[in-house]
Amino acid sequence: EPEVTQTPSHQVTQMGQEVILRCVPISNHLYFYWYRQILGQKVEFLVSFYNNEISEKSEIFDDQFSVERPDGSNFTLKIRSTKLEDSAMYFCASGGDSGGPSYRSYNEQFFGPGTRLTVL
């Protein structure tokens, strides 16, 4: 069964440093997403990405954040200058099967295991 993978599983960084979180979505998916979950709190939408551009973003996704799909397989989230409050679990998700033998609804999302970001 194909799955979404994320690296690293845990990232520790100093405040003000840049971090890049990496995701490999399921290969024939068309939509890509980042969510975050501050410890013990709800899952919050950050951004969705389709056709090589951002399609939706939340208020959390300010100028410090950016996303990229540099090579057709990876999907990255960059935080330019991390703050203490960026400490959270970051989940990547993909969805929107482009067709094939096992069609799935466009509105089902498959989540990766997450990257725990700790900002000191």
Added chain:
Amino acid sequence: GDSVTQMEGPVTLSEEAFLTINCTYTATGYPSLFWYVQYPGEGLQLLLKATKADDKGSNKGFEATYRKETTSFHLEKGSVQVSDSAVYFCAPELNNYGQNFVFGPGTRLSVLP
């Protein structure tokens, strides 16, 4: 704006007990509705979904029915197991293209043997 209200946890039950986790939502139109589950130390997994009114989603003994009239999507299971211990998230989609989910706050379920 769109929002989700979900039963506060934590919920602690004995094995084989009946489970209900309430979820109500506000949204424009008729969103598809999802329940996701997060087992300890893992990411989110789709548990079940319903895409239109009166649809019933089911998986692993869990069920939820799309109630348009009450804008609810309550999760139920007749007999819980220790392995069901997890956090459960109700999530209506924000628009018809699945561009964004609004997740509920999550309900932590602990099932005791």
